[in-house]
Amino acid sequence: MNRLLPTLGLLALAAGILPGCVLSIGGTYRGPFDSDSNAQAVRREARNRLGELALGMTRADVDTVMGTEPVYLSREIGWVDRPFRTSRYTDTAGREITVLAYYTDLRRADDRITDDELTPVALADGRVIGWGRDFALPPPRAD
Numbered sequence: 001m002n003r004l005l006p007t008l009g010l011l012a013l014a015a016g017i018l019p020g021c022v023l024s025i026g027g028t029y030r031g032p033f034d035s036d037s038n039a040q041a042v043r044r045e046a047r048n049r050l051g052e053l054a055l056g057m058t059r060a061d062v063d064t065v066m067g068t069e070p071v072y073l074s075r076e077i078g079w080v081d082r083p084f085r086t087s088r089y090t091d092t093a094g095r096e097i098t099v100l101a102y103y104t105d106l107r108r109a110d111d112r113i114t115d116d117e118l119t120p121v122a123l124a125d126g127r128v129i130g131w132g133r134d135f136a137l138p139p140p141r142a143d
Contacts, residue, residue: 050132098126103117
């Protein structure tokens with residue numbers, strides 16, 4: 001009985017402390033804790049990381065800077081990938097264009113992620129050529 005009391009005391013202490021814990025991985029809040037703060041933190045982190053990009057970076061460099069692990073936004077939206085969307089096409093110069101779209105802004109609180117809430121990062125033949133909504137993507141080749 002004397003051994004059981006300290007163990008019960010530790011369990012009671014842990015039960016009182018652990019429910020307030022939040023798991024943070026790579027600076028992004030993970031899990032269904034405070035959904036507004038999660039989504040806000042994800043958007044803020046993505047915007048901050050865009051500032052670390054440089055022309056000529058490889059896709060691997062972009063993945064290192066922007067992250068590739070899915071992040072939890074809210075109960076309504078759930079987990080989203082990073083990048084949120086990836087598209088590819090060949091431009092008029094014959095280069096392979098890859099557009100990585102990251103969730104950076106909130107335009108409407110409608111539990112959806114729309115195109116105007118994404119920021120593109122463009123790569124040509126595997127190297128960054130520009131990013132941001134003001135960056136003019138190279139036109140696709142007409143087939």
